[in-house]
Amino acid sequence: MKPFVLVVEDEEALATLLDYNLDKEGFRVERAADGEEGLLKVEEETPDLILLDWMLPKVSGVEVCRQLRARPETRRTPILMLTARGEESDKVRGLDTGADDYVVKPFAMSELTARIRALLRRTRPELVDERLEYADIILDRGSRRVTRSGRNVHLGPTEFRLLDFLMQRPGRVFSRERLMDAVWGPNTYVELRTVDVHVGRLRKALRDGGHEDPIRTVRSAGYSLDQQA
Amino acid sequence: MKPFVLVVEDEEALATLLDYNLDKEGFRVERAADGEEGLLKVEEETPDLILLDWMLPKVSGVEVCRQLRARPETRRTPILMLTARGEESDKVRGLDTGADDYVVKPFAMSELTARIRALLRRTRPELVDERLEYADIILDRGSRRVTRSGRNVHLGPTEFRLLDFLMQRPGRVFSRERLMDAVWGPNTYVELRTVDVHVGRLRKALRDGGHEDPIRTVRSAGYSLDQQA
DNA sequence: TCCGAGCGTCACATAAGTGTCATGCACCAC
DNA sequence: GTGGTGCATGACACTTATGTGACGCTCGGA
Numbered sequence: 001m002k003p004f005v006l007v008v009e010d011e012e013a014l015a016t017l018l019d020y021n022l023d024k025e026g027f028r029v030e031r032a033a034d035g036e037e038g039l040l041k042v043e044e045e046t047p048d049l050i051l052l053d054w055m056l057p058k059v060s061g062v063e064v065c066r067q068l069r070a071r072p073e074t075r076r077t078p079i080l081m082l083t084a085r086g087e088e089s090d091k092v093r094g095l096d097t098g099a100d101d102y103v104v105k106p107f108a109m110s111e112l113t114a115r116i117r118a119l120l121r122r123t124r125p126e127l128v129d130e131r132l133e134y135a136d137i138i139l140d141r142g143s144r145r146v147t148r149s150g151r152n153v154h155l156g157p158t159e160f161r162l163l164d165f166l167m168q169r170p171g172r173v174f175s176r177e178r179l180m181d182a183v184w185g186p187n188t189y190v191e192l193r194t195v196d197v198h199v200g201r202l203r204k205a206l207r208d209g210g211h212e213d214p215i216r217t218v219r220s221a222g223y224s225l226d227q228q229a
Numbered sequence: 230m231k232p233f234v235l236v237v238e239d240e241e242a243l244a245t246l247l248d249y250n251l252d253k254e255g256f257r258v259e260r261a262a263d264g265e266e267g268l269l270k271v272e273e274e275t276p277d278l279i280l281l282d283w284m285l286p287k288v289s290g291v292e293v294c295r296q297l298r299a300r301p302e303t304r305r306t307p308i309l310m311l312t313a314r315g316e317e318s319d320k321v322r323g324l325d326t327g328a329d330d331y332v333v334k335p336f337a338m339s340e341l342t343a344r345i346r347a348l349l350r351r352t353r354p355e356l357v358d359e360r361l362e363y364a365d366i367i368l369d370r371g372s373r374r375v376t377r378s379g380r381n382v383h384l385g386p387t388e389f390r391l392l393d394f395l396m397q398r399p400g401r402v403f404s405r406e407r408l409m410d411a412v413w414g415p416n417t418y419v420e421l422r423t424v425d426v427h428v429g430r431l432r433k434a435l436r437d438g439g440h441e442d443p444i445r446t447v448r449s450a451g452y453s454l455d456q457q458a
Numbered sequence: 459t460c461c462g463a464g465c466g467t468c469a470c471a472t473a474a475g476t477g478t479c480a481t482g483c484a485c486c487a488c
Numbered sequence: 489g490t491g492g493t494g495c496a497t498g499a500c501a502c503t504t505a506t507g508t509g510a511c512g513c514t515c516g517g518a
Contacts, residue, residue: 013344020343156464173373181253193506194466200507201464218373219474219505220386226372385475422495423477429496430475448485448494 003120004028006047008038008064009082010057014105018051021109026168027116035059039067042074049120050074052099054083062097069098078119080112132167134225137206137214139167151209158183159202166215166225175222199223231257232349232356235276237267237293238311239286243334247280250338256345264288268296275302277356278349281328283312291326298327307348309341361396363454366435366443368396380438387412388431395444395454404451428452 005027009015015031022029030047032038034057042050050068054061061081068074081102101115130141136149139160146153146163155163161183166174174182176195183198184190203215216226234256238244244260251258259276261267263286271279279297283290290310297303310331330344349357361368365378368389375382375392384392390412395403403411405424412427413419432444445453 016347017343020346158465171372173371178253190465191467193468196506197466197508204508217506221373224372387476419476420478422479425495426477426497433497446495 003048004030004045005049005051005116006030006032006038006041007051008032008035008041008056008061009051009053010034010055011053017109018112022113022116025113033057035061035064038064042068042071046074047077048123049078049080049116051080051082051116054081054102065098076123078123080115080119082107132164134167134170135214136211137163137167139164148206148209148211153205153208155202155205158198159205162198162202163206163225166223170225173216173218173222173224178222195223231255232277232353233257233259233274234278234280234345235259235261235267235270236280237261237264237270237285237290238280238282239263239284240282246338247341251342251345254342262286264290264293267293271297271300271303276306277353278307278309278345279303280309280311280345283310283331294327305352307352309344309348311336355397361393363396363399364443365440366392366396368393377435377438377440382434382437384431384434387427388434391427391431392435392454395452400453400455402445402447402451402453408451424452 003026005022007015007018007022007029009018009031010033012033015033019029019031030041030045032041036058038050038052038056039059041047052061052064056064059067065079065081068077068079078101079099081097081099082105083102084105100119103112103115130143132139132141137146137153138148139146141164144160146155146160162179165179165182176192179195180188180190180192183195199215203213206215207213213228214225216224216228218224232255234251236244236247236251236258238247238260239262241262244262248258248260259270259274261270265287267279267281267285268288270276281290281293285293288296294308294310297306297308307330308328310326310328311334312331313334329348332341332344346357355361359369359371361370366375366382367377368375370393373389375384375389391408394408394411405421408424409417409419409421412424428444428446432442435444436442443454443456445455447453
């Protein structure tokens with residue numbers, strides 16, 4: 001379950017950038033171009049976190065904030081304000097607009113995602129915590145442990161990283177090259193077929209105890225964590 | 230199938246970096262080291278997008294831009310300018326050089342690819358979109374799955390590419406030669422009739438479950454994805 | 459130093475997909 | 489109708505891609 005982030009930002013370029021980067025960081029992103037649209041989107045589906053520009057057409061960020069806080073279902077939803085330099089009045093700094101945190105533009109994407117994670121950890125730790133889930137498979141990064149249906153699954157370091165990576169985007173097919181890059185590192189000189197072998201080992205470990213194979217082979221394309229069908 | 234990006238950049242190191250990253254992002258990349266070479270490469274094969282350095286030996290980026298805009302086949306090809314800080318004159322900012330967008334060096338690779346995707350989406354959405362739809366048929370590139378009316382359709386790699394290509398322009402008739410080029414690659418020596426066979430297989434797979442044949446045979450012309458009429 | 463866990467390769471078995479062909483039907487022009 | 493060309497399709501021999509057990513190597517800990 002990816003954290004669902006709503007980006008309310010009128011600058012098209014920045015919004016695209018945010019969209020792209022957050023998606024890459026494993027968030028599901030929805031965009032709104034102004035405050036009004038933002039409030040509508042929130043009604044459709046309550047986000048796990050809202051990225052809110054301070055200056056917005058139609059309904060300002062501050063006002064959106066106020067309204068969100070007035071609704072019971074978003075009262076506790078973390079809000080991260082985006083402000084331009086100079087807009088950081090004491091009001092923003094003190095966060096008494098109702099926002100939980102803010103960043104000043106221009107900001108490094110890494111700072112933003114760090115703050116997002118920090119906020120999410122506070123409110124919905126299961127979303128960003130060192131833990132990934134797919135079906136009955138649970139991968140805990142902190143303890144470096146994997147269980148399936150409660151039973152412990154023993155994996156070597158490589159298989160662990162491989163599963164971690166696959167679990168970040170279940171259903172998506174990754175080529176051997178991509179997996180090589182992600183799991184072994186971008187400058188490794190290893191046979192591509194080695195990926196097969198490790199996928200095989202991972203499969204074997206996950207099948208242990210009579211479970212179904214959760215990895216799908218897509219001929220001439222790669223592998224994905226996914227139902228066979 | 231993959232979007233074709235031409236990188237016109239004289240700095241070897243940056244060009245290599247771009248090449249590597251864009252390739253990883255699923256683009257097919259061709260490089261040119263100066264404006265002159267760039268213009269030649271464009272003649273060989275029209276790119277889907279051009280990454281153009283502002284400062285180039287022999288023919289400057291601006292000039293290349295101008296010439297590209299003068300040619301009918303590249304008039305609408307998106308151009309993304311790479312400029313060094315300080316070169317961002319008002320001219321660049323206003324994009325009245327004919328470029329569609331620009332990034333200032335040094336830039337984050339993620340920003341660049343986001344902008345590239347944004348431009349391609351504007352001009353050729355079928356190249357970057359993750360999923361293609363035609364009637365009740367859905368082709369998802371990310372998970373490499375095809376469904377019809379919700380039911381999974383199993384396709385071999387060739388049939389998958391074939392359907393992908395047909396779905397990019399439903400209703401349009403493609404000759405066997407064209408399909409051969411697009412699906413098998415431009416330098417394949419295979420009987421043209423082989424196309425028939427694969428179309429047949431694709432049809433069979435898509436008809437599975439009592440569905441209608443979505444492919445139309447145009448006698449002595451080729452095939453197209455659309456209603457029989 | 460010895461040992462076992464992991465890793466990367468290989469070789470071989472198996473499965474899946476591919477290209478051709480032969481055959482028969484469909485369609486079009488007379 | 490009729491002849492001829494184009495197309496659909498099942499069979500099949502052949503390639504290629506993938507699954508897997510075995511093996512030798514490395515490395516860290518006992």
